[in-house]
Amino acid sequence: MSAADTPDQLALFGAEAAVVVRRSARARRLSLRVFPHGLVEVVAPQRAAERSIYRFVSDHQAWIQRARREFGASPQARMVDPPAEIGLAAVGEAWVVAYGEGTRRLRAVPGADGGSIRLTGPADPVWRVQQLRRWLQQRGRAVLEPWLAQVAFETGLAYRGVTVRRQRSRWGSCSARHDISLNCALLFLEPALVRHVLVHELAHTRHLNHGPAFWRLVGRLAPDFEAAERELRAAWRSVPAWVNHDPM
Ligand SMILES: [Zn+2]
Structure with a gap:
């Protein structure tokens, strides 16, 4: 966007x-x-x-x-403290986080509907949230890359490449060369809203602006797009503070 x-x-x-x-x-x-x-x-x-x-x-x-x-x-x-649990609404996962001291290591063990994360290293809250953000980005790649491929297949809109990063001001973007960038914080949104962002960015492969033709295409692919766009503007509130703010 x-x-x-x-x-x-x-x-x-x-x-x-x-x-x-x-x-x-x-x-x-x-x-x-x-x-x-x-x-x-x-x-x-x-x-x-x-x-x-x-x-x-x-x-x-x-x-x-x-x-x-x-x-x-x-x-x-x-709220800015390192979290005890990370709820990823997009995929219905809850990850329980346990902290300990010792060798610097993050171990994520998947379970039913999420899993557990064991993070050891310095008892420094800033360091801890940094490690969790890295994990979030990896989880974002694992989830969002195939999801985008699936939606591209369903809509018949082709893109060139995809990167998943942590961004503060955008849910996604699409370049003139049809490279799509997605925000790993999308994992905190409801699946329907994530899908909407994917459709929105894919529609930019046809129209690189937000002109009437762009919205016609989005409207054809996602009939509820106006409500979704409105919801997206407020959806930043669903992103836990530690994702973008260091503990003070
Ligand atoms: Zn856009």
């Missing part, structure tokens, strides 16, 4: 506190909110200049830092 579908993301505060800009037709002025896991959202009128958004955010740095600290002191901040 391109910037037209998803919020722009500005890396104003480094990796741990992304600022998402959401443009709204109803907004009359710039406003700010901070989500419990530290994500900062700027709501901007449709025509606000990028420059004035940057200025607005930097003028409110102190307020943002204070709000984030307040959340940091609340129980919700624990």
Whole structure:
């Protein structure tokens, strides 16, 4: 998906506190909110200049830092701790995670509807979430690559290659050369929504824009596409904080 579908993301505060800009037709002025896991959202009128958004955010740095600290002191901040369980709605899997000290190693043992992960190494929460993100990316490859191939087969839309990465601002993208990139965080979404993203990206192999012909094609392949696109904009909330935010 391109910037037209998803919020722009500005890396104003480094990796741990992304600022998402959401443009709204109803907004009359710039406003700010901070989500419990530290994500900062700027709501901007449709025509606000990028420059004035940057200025607005930097003028409110102190307020943002204070709000984030307040959340940091609340129980919700624990959401950024390394997880005890990883639920992958896309494939109906629950993985139980156990931590220990010792040799650096992540061992994932599949079981019924998920499995168990044993992670040993330094008792450093940042290191731990980094290892789990790597595992998530591998799981994403194992799940999403064949899934995309299947949907391509069903829809008759061919792509060239696929990569699965962890991205903060896009569920997927498609290049002019028909290489598709998918976000491993798709694993946290419901299967119907994942399928919609796959259809959306495959449709870009025919139309590299979001013009009427593109939406006609998507509508033909996925009749519920408007609801799905709406749901996708809010679906970032289904992604656990540790996937994109380091423990503080
Ligand atoms: Zn798109």
